[in-house]
Amino acid sequence: MGRSVPKFYYNINRIPYSPHLAQLIVETQNAEDLTGLLDWARNYVKKELPGMELVARKLEQGPPVGAPVEVRIYGNDLENLNTTAAMVAGELKKITGVTDVRHDLGPGVPTIWFKINDAAASRYGVSRADLAQSLYGRTRGLPIGELHVGEDPVPVVIRSSAGENLPVDDLESISVAAPDGRLIPLAQLAGLETVWRPAAIRHWNSRRVVTVSSQLMEGYTFSDILAKLKPRIRAMDLPTDVDMEFGGDAEGSGEANNALLKSLPMGLLLLLAVLLAEFNSFRRMFIILVTVPLAAAGVVPGLLIGAQPFGFMSMLGVIALVGIVVNNAIVLLEVVENRRHQGADVDKALEDAVSRRIRPILLTTATTVAGLLPLGLSSSTLWLPLASAMISGLLASTLLTLVVVPALYRIMFRQGSFRLPSMGKGISRIVISMAVILVGAPLARADRPIRVSLPEAMEMAAARPAVAAAHARTLAAEKTAQAQRRKALWPVISSWASRSWKDRDLAMETPLGAFPVGGQNTTTATVKVSQPIFDPAGLLYSAPAARDEARAESLRAQWIHRQMAAHAGVSCLDILGIDARIKATKAFLKSLTARLDEIRYMVRVGRALEADVLKIQLARDQALQEMGELKRSRDIALLALARAVNHHGPLEPLPVTDLVNRESPSVSESFAKALEKRPDLAALKTAITALEKRRKAVKAGAWPRLDAEAAWVWNEPSSYTENDWCQISFSLTWAPFASGTRRPQAAAMAARVGSLRYDLEEARQGIYLDVTSATVDIENGRDAFRVEERGVVQSRETLRIERARYREGRSTINDLLDAEAQVRKRGTMREIARLRIVRGWIRLWMITGEKELPF
Known part of the structure; x- marks a missing residue:
């Protein structure tokens, strides 16, 4: 009861x-x-x-369910839930084959509802808490302490003489004390209403739910009932905020069948791979697999004779038969192949195989059937369908195998019969490898999270688009430097051709008379090779400056890669920090649940107050809310980690190495390393050198430039004695004055050099501050870890003492909850302090420019 x-x-x-x-x-x-x-x-x-x-x-057998037929109705409005449950239950009662139809919402209990007039209460300066305290004082009472008489403390409360038996009509006459001392009747502050409320509101996956259930009559199954119920539900006019799903045997059977069918393809693939590897032939594999439908044909008579349904256990028996019945065919074909290799023909080989193997096959079947008979004859309803299916399927398959397998073999292997291509050993290995890959593929599905360590995550950050963009800029700068150098050193080959038309013949007037020059139509072609001999601006300064700019871009790419790696490491630590809070909150919830059960027992025996139960329930609700917030924060942190490592699937960070006992280097040592190895500092220095060379290249533009040219020229008609000739020339170009632009250009580059030098000095000062801050973070984290380590031990001991004191009645529930919270807080802070140390090492690694990770 x-x-x-x-x-x-x-x-x-x-x-x-x-x-x-x-x-x-x-x-x-x-x-x-x-x-x-x-x-x-x-x-x-x-x-x-x-x-x-x-x-x-x-x-009954099967998974634990409340009823064979269950309809779960979800919604927020209790009236809609009650209406929908009544409608579904009414339709379910009309279906033949169901009995004991009910739903778990119930008619509810009468409840007194105080409808507070907040405006009136505020005029008197009375809060809702004041109203609740006045009601408690007249009815259930207000706790003021405990009376220790004997071993068990007795709670002391102040209440009216009527207590909880106070008549409802007297509730409105309760007086509420205002801040100025006046007594305000409750009727002036609130109205009383009697409403019906459910005695219990059930939830499923944090949603309000009402379950409509029914039992089944003899000869009916849940699928028969649901097939009739679903169309009726679809035809109902349901509220918009109501959702439904089916539970009971339908849910349990679906989960079991899904689990079975997920692993079935893997088993079949392995079976096919083994058969192909053994017989190296599609035809022989086909003959062996024919025994499977022969066994399935024998299952139906066995279930009919035993009056058993074809359910999950029967299906399990059929699947088990697949691996048993093929053995008979394998044993038979093995003898046939051996006899054929010895020189016997197909008929003689089949005759010898059947005569030699019929006794072992029949004896094996008999022993298997004998082993299944105790299950088939037991009174348990669980094993009868499995045993009936396996016994009948095994008997039918054995008898049919001895007839069908030899007949199929004779048809497929007689002279002139149709031949399927046989496979070589290489092909069979490929098939087996593919089968193993396909079987193992579900084990490495993309939806399973990849477990990555902290160094692996920082290494994966190299695939970030920002890093790829930096490398692309480096490549562009290197190609530009290459073009600048080739321009200063390599020759230029050019060619041109022209055709001109004149309106008359031209002649050259001389003292000796007029001489014709060409003709009316002239064709000219030239091929020229220009080789720079001395280009001071390009060779001495522009090309080296471009090379330095490419080097600076490469150093910037290294710095971006280092920043992305540090960001990925910090993202891992963020998740691990949230995990530490989740772990502590779970332990806190587990402890609160245990305390709640204990306090409820103490309330029943009169050793605790009902208010203590409410306080623990409130603390547990708050912890559940915090758990939800932490899980949502973790989902966001996982997305941030996936972005930090440029991975498009789920990730899970592995625990990090403990660096508590690792000594950190001094600030001066780390600062010296940073000045020596930081890629961004080296990039600034290289950029300054490149600008200096660019400035000198502008000044070198005033120097002479020497070029050599070799050309082949062809004219038709020519005014010379030859139509074509080769020529070599040297040209000296000197531009000492270029419109007065060289000096402003050099001054602009000098100003940019000065700006970069200031940036370099600012970066050096910032590095010193960053190194000091990272070192202090490591030291502070180490000190905090040691303090919290001692705090964990102390808080656990305090909790043990508070539990004992509460059982003895020497402390309140608030003291116990505070002790529970301290254990949780200290454990979380200890783990966060440990992660803070690792975070400081990652920051120090990024600042100093070290190549090796500190873990």
């Missing part, structure tokens, strides 16, 4: 303390009496106990 019976059967759900519940176990002489007993109990309750709800059921 008041709770469920002890759990004597594996799939019986236990029901906690419920005053309205009574559960009976009735044992009959034989199974045939159960149906009549159930009918009698239902009829008796319907006639004699109309207000009672009876759920009569047999002990």
Whole structure:
């Protein structure tokens, strides 16, 4: 009475303390009496106990479910839930084959609802807490302490003489004390309403739920009922905020079948791979697999004879048969192949194989059937479908194998028969490898998170788009430097051709007379090679400056890579910090749940107050809320980590190395390393050198430039004696004055050099500050870890003492909750301090420019 019976059967759900519940176990002489007993109990309750709800059921096999047919209704509005549950229950009762239809919302209990007039309360300066305290003082009482008489403390409360038996009509006359001392009648501050509220509001996955359930009559299954119920539900006019799903046997069967079907393809692929590796032939594999449908054909008669349903256990038996029945065909074909290799023809080989292997096959089948008979003859309802399916399938497959397999082999291997291509050893290995890959593929699905360590995450940061962009800029600068150098050293080959038309013949007037020059139509072609001999601006300064600029860009790319790696490491630490809080919160919730059960027991025996239960429930609700916030924060942190390492799938960081006992270098040592190895500092220095060379290149533009040219010239008609000729020339170019632009250009570059020198000095000063800050972070983290380590030990001891004091009545529930919270806080802060040390080392690694990671 008041709770469920002890759990004597594996799939019986236990029901906690419920005053309205009574559960009976009735044992009959034989199974045939159960149906009549159930009918009698239902009829008796319907006639004699109309207000009672009876759920009569047999002990059944399968997963623990509340009822064979369940419809879960989700929603936020209780009225909509109640209306929908009544509609679904009404439709379910109309379906033949169901009984004991009910839903768990219940009619509810009458509740007094105080509708507070906040405007009136604010005029008198009264808060809702003042109203609640006045109501408690007149009804349940206000706790003021404890009376220690004997071993158990007795709570002391102040209340009216009527207490909880105070008449409802007297509630409005309760006086509420205002801040100025006036007594305000409750009727002036609130109105009383009587409403019906559910005695219990159930939740499923944090959503309000009402479950409509029913039992099944003999000869009906849940699938028969759901097939009729689903169209009726779709035809109903349901509220918009209501969702439904089906539970019961449908949910349990679906989960079991899905788990079975997920692994079935892997088993079949392995079976095919083994058969191909053994016989190296598609035809022989086909003959062996024919035994599988032969076994399946024998399952149906066995289930019909045993009057067993084709359910999950029967399906499990059929799958088990696949691996058993192929053995007979394998044994038979093995002898056939050996006899054929010895020179026998197909008919003689089949005859010898059947005569030699019929006895071992029959004996193996007989022993297997004998082993399954105890299950087939047992009174358990769990194993009968499996045993019936396997026994009948095995007998039918054995007999048919001895007839069908030799016949198929004779048809497929006689002279002139159709031949499937045989496979070489190489092909068979490929098939086996592919089968193993396909079987193992689900184990490496993309939706499973990849576990990465901190160094691996920092290494994966090299794939970030920012790093790739920096490398692309480096490549562009290197190609520009290469072009500048080639321009200063390599020759230029050019060619041109022209065709001109004149309106008359031209002649050259001389003292000796006129001489014709060409003709009216002239064709000219030239091929020229220009080689710079001495280009001071390009060779001495511009090309080296471009090379330095490429080097500076490469150093900037290294610095960006280092920053991205540090960012990936910090993202890992952020997740591990959240995990530490989640772990501590879970432990806190587990402890609160244990404390809640303990306090509830103490309330029942009169050793604690009901208010203590409410305080622990509030603390647990707050912890659950914090757990939800932490999980959502963790999801965001995982997305940040995936972005930091440029990975498009789920990731999970591994625990980091403990660096608590590793000594950090001195500030001066780290500062010296940073000045020597920092890529960004080297990039600034190289950029300054490049600008200096660019400035000198501008000044070198005033120097002479020497070029050599070699050309082949062809004219038609020519005014010379030859139409084509080769020529070599040297040209000296000197531009000492270029419109007065060289000096401003050099001054602008000098100003940019000065700006970069200031940037370099600013970076050096910032590095010293960053090195000092990172070193201090490591030291502070180490000190905090040691302090929190001692704090964990102290808080655990304090919690142990507070638990003992609370059991003895020498402390309050608030003291116990504070001790629980301190244990949680100290454990979390210790782990955060450890991660703070690692975070400081990552920062110091980035600042100093070290190549090796500190862990």
